[in-house]
Amino acid sequence: xxxxxxxxxTYGALIIVSVFSGFPIMWMFLMSTRPVVEIFVVPPRIIPxxxxxxxxxxxxxxxxxxxxxFNSYVVGLSATLISVITAIFAGYGFxxxxxxxxxxxxxxxxxxxxxxxxxxxxxxFIMITVLQLYDTYGGLIITYLSFSLPYAVLMLTxxxxxxxxxxxxxxxxxxxxxxxxxxxxxLPSALPGIVSVTVYTFLLAWNEFxxxxxxxxxxxxxxxxxxxALEQGEHTTQWNTMLSMAILGSIPVLIIFIFAQRYFISGxxxxxxxx
Amino acid sequence: MNFKRICIFILLTTMVIxxxxxxxxxxxxxxxxxxxxxxxxAPHMKKGGMDRILDSFHVEHPExxxxxxxxxxxxxxxxxxxxxxxxKAGDVLGLNPPWNAGFVDANALEPLGSYLSSAREINPEDxxxxxxxxxxxxxxxxxxxxxxxxxxGNKDRMREAxxxxxxxxxxxxxxxxxxxxxxxxxxxxxxxxxxxxxxxNGPIIDVYPMLYTAGGRTVKNEMSxxxxxxxxxxxxxxxxxxxxxxxxxxxxxxxxxxxxxxFSAGEVAIILNNQANIETVYLRNxxxxxxxxxxxxxxxxxxxxxxxxxxxxxxxxHKKEAWTLIEWLLTPQVNxxxxxxxxxxxxxxxxxxDITDPNIAICEYMLLSHEGVEELMLTKQAPxxxxxxxxxxxxxxxxxxxPVTTAKNAHKRWNxxxxxxx
Amino acid sequence: MxxxxxxxxxxxxxxxPYFYIGPVMAILTILMIYPMCMIIKxxxxxxYYVVSKPVWVGLxxxxxxxRNEIFWVSLKNTVIFTVFxxxxxxxxxxxxxxxxxxxxNEIALTFFRSILILPWIFTAAIVAINWQLLxxxxxxxxxxxxxxxxxxxxxxxxxxxxxxMPTLIFVSIWRGYPFVMISILAGLQGIPIxxxxxxxxxxxxxxxxxxxVTLPQLKPILLSVGLLDTIWTFRLFPLIWxxxxxxxxxxxxxxxxxxxxxxxxxxxxxxxSALGTIILIFVMVFTFFYLKHQKPx
Numbered sequence: 003x004x005x006x007x008x009x010x011x012t013y014g015a016l017i018i019v020s021v022f023s024g025f026p027i028m029w030m031f032l033m034s035t036r037p038v039v040e041i042f043v044v045p046p047r048i049i050p051x052x053x054x055x056x057x058x059x060x061x062x063x064x065x066x067x068x069x070x071x072f073n074s075y076v077v078g079l080s081a082t083l084i085s086v087i088t089a090i091f092a093g094y095g096f097x098x099x100x101x102x103x104x105x106x107x108x109x110x111x112x113x114x115x116x117x118x119x120x121x122x123x124x125x126x127f128i129m130i131t132v133l134q135l136y137d138t139y140g141g142l143i144i145t146y147l148s149f150s151l152p153y154a155v156l157m158l159t160x161x162x163x164x165x166x167x168x169x170x171x172x173x174x175x176x177x178x179x180x181x182x183x184x185x186x187x188x189l190p191s192a193l194p195g196i197v198s199v200t201v202y203t204f205l206l207a208w209n210e211f212x213x214x215x216x217x218x219x220x221x222x223x224x225x226x227x228x229x230x231a232l233e234q235g236e237h238t239t240q241w242n243t244m245l246s247m248a249i250l251g252s253i254p255v256l257i258i259f260i261f262a263q264r265y266f267i268s269g270x271x272x273x274x275x276x277x
Numbered sequence: 278m279n280f281k282r283i284c285i286f287i288l289l290t291t292m293v294i295x296x297x298x299x300x301x302x303x304x305x306x307x308x309x310x311x312x313x314x315x316x317x318x319a320p321h322m323k324k325g326g327m328d329r330i331l332d333s334f335h336v337e338h339p340e341x342x343x344x345x346x347x348x349x350x351x352x353x354x355x356x357x358x359x360x361x362x363x364x365k366a367g368d369v370l371g372l373n374p375p376w377n378a379g380f381v382d383a384n385a386l387e388p389l390g391s392y393l394s395s396a397r398e399i400n401p402e403d404x405x406x407x408x409x410x411x412x413x414x415x416x417x418x419x420x421x422x423x424x425x426x427x428x429x430g431n432k433d434r435m436r437e438a439x440x441x442x443x444x445x446x447x448x449x450x451x452x453x454x455x456x457x458x459x460x461x462x463x464x465x466x467x468x469x470x471x472x473x474x475x476x477x478n479g480p481i482i483d484v485y486p487m488l489y490t491a492g493g494r495t496v497k498n499e500m501s502x503x504x505x506x507x508x509x510x511x512x513x514x515x516x517x518x519x520x521x522x523x524x525x526x527x528x529x530x531x532x533x534x535x536x537x538x539x540f541s542a543g544e545v546a547i548i549l550n551n552q553a554n555i556e557t558v559y560l561r562n563x564x565x566x567x568x569x570x571x572x573x574x575x576x577x578x579x580x581x582x583x584x585x586x587x588x589x590x591x592x593x594x595h596k597k598e599a600w601t602l603i604e605w606l607l608t609p610q611v612n613x614x615x616x617x618x619x620x621x622x623x624x625x626x627x628x629x630x631d632i633t634d635p636n637i638a639i640c641e642y643m644l645l646s647h648e649g650v651e652e653l654m655l656t657k658q659a660p661x662x663x664x665x666x667x668x669x670x671x672x673x674x675x676x677x678x679x680p681v682t683t684a685k686n687a688h689k690r691w692n693x694x695x696x697x698x699x
Numbered sequence: 700m701x702x703x704x705x706x707x708x709x710x711x712x713x714x715x716p717y718f719y720i721g722p723v724m725a726i727l728t729i730l731m732i733y734p735m736c737m738i739i740k741x742x743x744x745x746x747y748y749v750v751s752k753p754v755w756v757g758l759x760x761x762x763x764x765x766r767n768e769i770f771w772v773s774l775k776n777t778v779i780f781t782v783f784x785x786x787x788x789x790x791x792x793x794x795x796x797x798x799x800x801x802x803x804n805e806i807a808l809t810f811f812r813s814i815l816i817l818p819w820i821f822t823a824a825i826v827a828i829n830w831q832l833l834x835x836x837x838x839x840x841x842x843x844x845x846x847x848x849x850x851x852x853x854x855x856x857x858x859x860x861x862x863x864m865p866t867l868i869f870v871s872i873w874r875g876y877p878f879v880m881i882s883i884l885a886g887l888q889g890i891p892i893x894x895x896x897x898x899x900x901x902x903x904x905x906x907x908x909x910x911x912v913t914l915p916q917l918k919p920i921l922l923s924v925g926l927l928d929t930i931w932t933f934r935l936f937p938l939i940w941x942x943x944x945x946x947x948x949x950x951x952x953x954x955x956x957x958x959x960x961x962x963x964x965x966x967x968x969x970x971x972s973a974l975g976t977i978i979l980i981f982v983m984v985f986t987f988f989y990l991k992h993q994k995p996x
Contacts, residue, residue, distance in 0.1 A: 012798060012801050012803060013803070016798055019795060019798065019815065020811060020814045020815065022873070023817055023873070024814045024817060026818075026829055026873070027817045027818075029829065029839065030821075030829050033829075033832060045842055046839040048839070088722045088723050088726070091723070092722070092723035095718075095719025095720040096720060098716075101716040101717070104716070108990075111723075112930070112986055112990075113979075113986075114731045115927065116930055116982035116983060116986070117731075117738070118934040118975045118979075120936055120962060120971070120975070121958065121962070121971060121972055122738070123962075125738065126734060128737075129730075129733055147726060148727065148730035151723055151726060151727055152727065155723055156923050156926075159923070160919040160920045161885065161889075161919075161920065163919040164886060164916065192889075194886075194888035194889065195882075195885045197885065198881045201816075202878060202881070209820075209821070209823065210822075211823065211824060212937065226822070227824060230824055230825060231824060241828070241832070244824075245825065245828070248821050252820040255820050259813060259816060263812060266812075266885065266888060
């Protein structure tokens with residue numbers, strides 16, 4: 003198969019799968035830009051009769067709504083930063099060292115992922131209250147840490163395992179300390195893996211609802227998922243506001259992701275050691 | 278990147294984040310007593326409405342500061358319970374009548390009997406009767422607002438089908454709904470919402486109000502009454518209505534909120550809903566000619582009563598102040614404006630309202646002259662009971678079982694449910 | 700190929716590894732020990748929190764579940780949901796990752812990568828609402844399918860007793876594949892291009908390269924991703940609860956929705972904790988066999 007033909011087929015396939023992923027999102031956008039009554043009109047209209055960005059303006063001009071976004075970013079970024087940095091160390095430890103208790107520690111980490119979050123609701127509520135972290139950023143950050151750390155450690159261990167120890171050894175022989183080996187040699191090669199773990203950890207905190215609602219009380223501490231739920235009333239739901247909020251909130255995430263993609267491309271330093 | 282720089286970076290980050298740990302919600306105010314009001318009302322009210330109400334309260338009672346905690350309605354019941362368990366439930370609670378039995382059994386509420394009898398500013402007799410009920414010998418919640426379940430009709434559709442007046446009996450309802458059903462145009466005469474999605478409240482909105490006009494009840498002496506003839510009659514009617522094709526498709530997934538939207542969009546001509554949504558319809562579709570009428574009767578004029586209730590948390594440390602707020606909200610001078618801001622009718626019937634909208638006037642008339650029924654306050658495990666009913670009704674509408682079996686199955690499961698409750 | 704030398708690895712440096720994993724283990728132990736102990740304790744009473752005098756019942760709650768029809772239905776549904784979701788997550792995720800790893804125009808790749816990650820960026824409530832609107836019987840998907848002549852009457856995707864679970868699985872696949880895709884894509888970056896070229900020179904075709912070069916390199920990541928995805932999907936709650944609520948009837952009732960109903964609808968916290976513990980045990984057993992199967996790297 004010629005390289006050009008292959009390229010066309012690949013592009014074709016990419017376009018098809020993009021429709022699979024993107025059509026529902028496009029639909030979400032179209033639903034958010036029309037009055038509620040048009041969302042439920044029959045037959046359904048793809049292009050709204052009364053296209054309006056009113057909801058977006060309402061959200062952007064409201065300090066209450068904007069605070070939701072701000073809180074989500076603060077909590078998300080903090081939890082991600084702490085998670086990823088501590089997980090890098092832990093992942094390196096699990097990957098490069100053979101020590102007694104490593105199997106047990108791994109098991110412990112995996113077990114923490116298995117507990118259904120609903121059963122954790124009240125214990126965490128009690129714990130956070132006792133620690134005086136109720137209705138603070140810290141409360142949420144700690145909670146999200148406990149969810150994301152195990153994932154980050156497991157995945158980073160796996161990514162580090164794909165990087166041959168020869169790289170470390172070369173650096174060690176050159177007289178570098180182990181941490182130096184980690185940061186200057188192994189890390190750059192593992193960058194795509196680290197980026198993927200960072201993205202996921204952030205999204206975990208970003209999308210989380212159950213604990214965000216339970217552990218916060220005041221509007222000034224609430225995150226976007228809670229803000230979205232507040233649009234669901236007793237008798238009616240503000241569909242277009244909810245969808246607008248979701249789309250507005252996702253735009254910065256998408257932008258950050260687009261920039262982070264640069265670090266996704268790697269495979270540069272590899273050839274050196276292998277041949 | 279060398280190690281030292283990494284360490285410094287991490288240290289700085291940790292410091293920044295630790296600062297964040299102490300940035301919290303609201304700070305405590307000075308010498309006043311601060312009470313927390315957990316509710317879902319504020320977003321439902323007209324813009325700035327709740328703030329205005331609280332501002333007047335703070336003027337009249339400068340010694341009390343009210344802190345509003347707003348929770349999405351769908352999570353309210355769950356949050357009240359978890360907050361009570363952890364001891365953070367605040368003082369004044371916004372409540373839904375069906376939660377009465379469950380919360381009392383869970384020791385989450387404070388009995389209001391003594392507060393009511395010693396009340397100075399309000400006359401307890403003025404409060405909407407149907408929602409003042411004694412459970413375990415006490416009253417636990419009082420009505421802030423009270424409103425009936427009614428029928429919404431699309432006047433234009435009715436005119437097109439040659440229907441002059443809204444139906445007043447079950448048979449008329451079926452006739453009229455069928456006349457207005459044109460599936461090719463996507464138009465249906467009626468809609469029923471039996472979704473399993475939370476809150477799973479299809480039965481209490483689409484079945485109970487009709488049952489009450491047949492003189493029926495779902496519970497009797499704290500046990501299930503679903504094997505009664507009125508219940509079977511109601512189920513048979515609804516099944517027949519669905520079988521005739523007059524009901525919009527998508528029963529099993531239609532949420533009650535979606536039902537209102539389909540009505541506003543003009544696809545469904547008649548729905549059973551409540552007074553609070555009248556203004557919703559106006560806002561959604563100003564072109565729609567809404568006519569509100571009582572639920573067509575089988576034997577008598579009756580309606581299902583609903584409302585926003587207020588209670589005091591059993592764990593509150595400021596119960597007296599909490600009652601001060603509640604009593605103040607119930608006084609006719611406040612209750613009137615509050616209900617107007619919340620688009621509902623007042624819980625204190627002595628509050629005078631300036632009603633110009635004939636649709637709301639009908640609701641007021643029903644409230645005063647028809648029989649108001651509220652059974653859910655005394656039903657143990659009310660939300661769980663609806664879920665059971667939804668499961669059985671879904672099977673009925675899907676032709677998997679007939680109305681008699683449906684009632685029998687639901688009856689049996691309800692009695693099992695009530696037996697496990699305390 | 701690449702030799703792994705354990706000899707020079709640090710058996711001699713006894714303490715160092717503990718410093719590396721120390722912070723993580725400390726945080727996790729502190730944050731998880733108390734809650735897990737509480738859950739197990741709650742499970743051994745008749746009810747907790749909502750009763751004034753909890754009564755010790757030992758393992759009664761657990762034994763009751765074995766006789767509970769809803770428990771077995773939920774378990775069956777959970778297994779079906781998990782097996783199909785995870786299987787397709789992996790297939791779709793790997794396929795998309797390979798697609799995105801092709802040597803194409805960088806800007807085009809950035810664009811496609813961003814679109815394909817979209818399902819991940821939205822909270823479960825929004826995904827649920829969006830799909831409810833899309834798959835509404837009178838909604839757009841039925842409308843399009845009707846126009847294409849594939850439907851005669853509106854299909855109740857989430858409301859049909861037979862279609863609800865497959866539809867739910869489909870939504871789960873749509874939402875969950877980006878996790879696998881991004882993780883695998885990151886892993887693919889670690890495979891040097893000359894490895895592929897060496898294989899091509901040896902005469903291997905695309906499929907053989909994939910099976911004998913790509914997959915083995917990805918093995919550690921595949922295993923971790925597979926394990927995590929299975930655990931998460933098994934105990935998944937928000938997406939299912941907000942999309943179908945366990946319905947219609949109990950067609951999509953899974954262990955996690957049943958746990959929620961026990962705890963927050965019926966206020967039966969002990970039973971819910973017992974069920975949570977059962978879920979924990981199931982996943983532990985699965986993980987044990989899974990890890991045993993995986994040879995140490």
